[in-house]
Amino acid sequence: MSHCEFLRNQGIKLNAVGNELRLSPKEKVTSEIVQFAKAHKQEILLELKPPEQDHIKVFSNVLNREVFISWDIDKPDIFFLEGVCYKTSEIDKMTEMPLSANDLRAIHAIKGKFDGELVKTH
Numbered sequence: 001m002s003h004c005e006f007l008r009n010q011g012i013k014l015n016a017v018g019n020e021l022r023l024s025p026k027e028k029v030t031s032e033i034v035q036f037a038k039a040h041k042q043e044i045l046l047e048l049k050p051p052e053q054d055h056i057k058v059f060s061n062v063l064n065r066e067v068f069i070s071w072d073i074d075k076p077d078i079f080f081l082e083g084v085c086y087k088t089s090e091i092d093k094m095t096e097m098p099l100s101a102n103d104l105r106a107i108h109a110i111k112g113k114f115d116g117e118l119v120k121t122h
């Protein structure tokens with residue numbers, strides 16, 4: 001049984017908005033449901049993704065755990081590591097730098113908290 005099926009069997013409705021998972025109705029969202037959803041958030045978000053995106057589960061030596069990498073077939077220069085957006089050009093630049101595993105973990109944590117909008121300036 002998938003994580004989404006489990007939650008739906010509990011009477012929970014699921015909605016993904018970007019990297020945010022919304023559960024309803026409120027009266028059915030118990031603390032146990034919240035804990036389960038938090039523990040399996042990335043898997044749930046991937047289960048809810050539209051079919052035009054693909055994903056793979058891999059082991060990250062830097063993060064020292066299994067992670068999901070997903071991408072949109074129509075945007076080959078962008079991918080998502082646990083819902084955090086990376087451009088392939090960013091990765092190319094990072095591989096040219098002498099970054100430690102701690103540096104890479106810090107970059108990933110910062111990018112994961114970014115809640116803004118990137119705009120191109122002239």
